[in-house]
Amino acid sequence: MNRREFLEAGGGILFAGVSCAYAGHLLTSYATKTTGEDSPAFGKKMGMVIDVNKCRKGCTECLKACKAENNIAQPGDSRWDVHWIRKVTLKDKNNTNVPEKPVVLLCNHCDKPPCAQVCPVQATFKRPDGIVIVDYHRCIGCRYCVIACPYNARYFNFKEAEVWSNKGYPRRTHGVAEACNLCAHRLEIGDVPACVVACQNIGAGAITVGDMNDPESDISKLIANNSTKRIRMDLGTEPKVHYIGL
Amino acid sequence: MFKKLQQYDKGTRYVALVVLVILIPLAYSIVKPIFAHNDPITEVFLEKPDPSHTSCVRDTTYMRLHHWELLTKIREEVVRYGNRTIEIRDGKKEAIGLNDCRNCHTSRERFCDRCHNAVNLYPECWGCHYYP
Numbered sequence: 345m346n347r348r349e350f351l352e353a354g355g356g357i358l359f360a361g362v363s364c365a366y367a368g369h370l371l372t373s374y375a376t377k378t379t380g381e382d383s384p385a386f387g388k389k390m391g392m393v394i395d396v397n398k399c400r401k402g403c404t405e406c407l408k409a410c411k412a413e414n415n416i417a418q419p420g421d422s423r424w425d426v427h428w429i430r431k432v433t434l435k436d437k438n439n440t441n442v443p444e445k446p447v448v449l450l451c452n453h454c455d456k457p458p459c460a461q462v463c464p465v466q467a468t469f470k471r472p473d474g475i476v477i478v479d480y481h482r483c484i485g486c487r488y489c490v491i492a493c494p495y496n497a498r499y500f501n502f503k504e505a506e507v508w509s510n511k512g513y514p515r516r517t518h519g520v521a522e523a524c525n526l527c528a529h530r531l532e533i534g535d536v537p538a539c540v541v542a543c544q545n546i547g548a549g550a551i552t553v554g555d556m557n558d559p560e561s562d563i564s565k566l567i568a569n570n571s572t573k574r575i576r577m578d579l580g581t582e583p584k585v586h587y588i589g590l
Numbered sequence: 591m592f593k594k595l596q597q598y599d600k601g602t603r604y605v606a607l608v609v610l611v612i613l614i615p616l617a618y619s620i621v622k623p624i625f626a627h628n629d630p631i632t633e634v635f636l637e638k639p640d641p642s643h644t645s646c647v648r649d650t651t652y653m654r655l656h657h658w659e660l661l662t663k664i665r666e667e668v669v670r671y672g673n674r675t676i677e678i679r680d681g682k683k684e685a686i687g688l689n690d691c692r693n694c695h696t697s698r699e700r701f702c703d704r705c706h707n708a709v710n711l712y713p714e715c716w717g718c719h720y721y722p
């Protein structure tokens with residue numbers, strides 16, 4: 345080996361070493377990637393029961409509570425307003441004697457969510473406990489999910505909320521899609537969603553949220569003891585929001 | 591391989607030299623943050639937190655260079671798995687998140703922005719998360 349060869353080989357080895365050091369650094373940082381294996385969410389199946397008979401006509405307490413809790417954008421224009429939960433009135437077109445029913449509609453947290461199936465970046469996904477949630481860090485704002493959702497539950501953020509009404513929870517910036525996440529941040533700390541609290545505060549108690557896999561929970565008993573309906577079961581999305589008296 | 595290189599004309603050799611000249615500073619810039627942990631320059635930008643709080647979740651060196659890795663890990667656990675109690679300090683599981691940074695580091699401008707601006711980084715945390 346002559347001097348030139350020695351220098352060239354040495355330079356090559358040095359560069360390879362430096363590259364390996366950098367690659368090792370990258371690898372170790374990715375080795376700490378999350379698995380979520382000890383998450384309390386595994387084994388749960390969160391669902392909601394809405395008793396339509398208890399729901400009061402003209403009451404919008406749950407809507408207001410939801411907007412305040414989740415910093416929902418309300419620019420005041422119907423084109424841009426976001427509704428995680430909204431209220432409609434059901435009428436029977438053929439029989440006018442049937443009284444009108446107020447019904448709250450929200451994300452149905454489907455077992456087979458079409459919004460998650462179409463999401464090209466897996467920003468919308470089903471969590472281990474069955475909540476369909478959006479990872480706003482990943483969302484690219486393509487709005488496929490808004491089109492895919494058969495329940496019109498998903499909204500796109502054309503404008504962001506100007507203030508944080510709840511400083512403990514983030515708002516969403518312009519350019520991400522969103523829907524009800526069953527107040528996952530409240531469920532995780534053992535609390536109940538804001539709409540449930542609001543409905544209990546006015547004494548109606550029409551909304552119940554809980555773990556449907558637990559046979560002792562309130563929601564399991566409600567489903568077992570009442571005849572419940574789910575919206576658009578023909579689509580095969582298997583929603584987890586049950587309605588009593590619909 | 592190296593013997594073959596000698597057969598090439600001078601032009602190829604000059605190109606190889608230029609490539610090396612480019613690669614050496616690049617390699618240096620990559621290696622530097624791995625080994626040079628106590629850079630006195632960063633002292634200028636960082637706000638000292640409230641003295642009543644004695645320590646952060648990890649040591650200063652780790653927080654300076656890898657705080658984003660920790661934040662990413664917490665984000666993934668919380669958003670994708672709903673797991674809020676995470677092992678951040680050694681052996682202890684705690685519910686610590688981005689909101690808890692502002693307990694000690696009260697000013698975003700002095701704590702985050704000054705250093706990020708100096709290194710020309712603009713993470714978009716505060717578009718959604720609240721930090722005064």
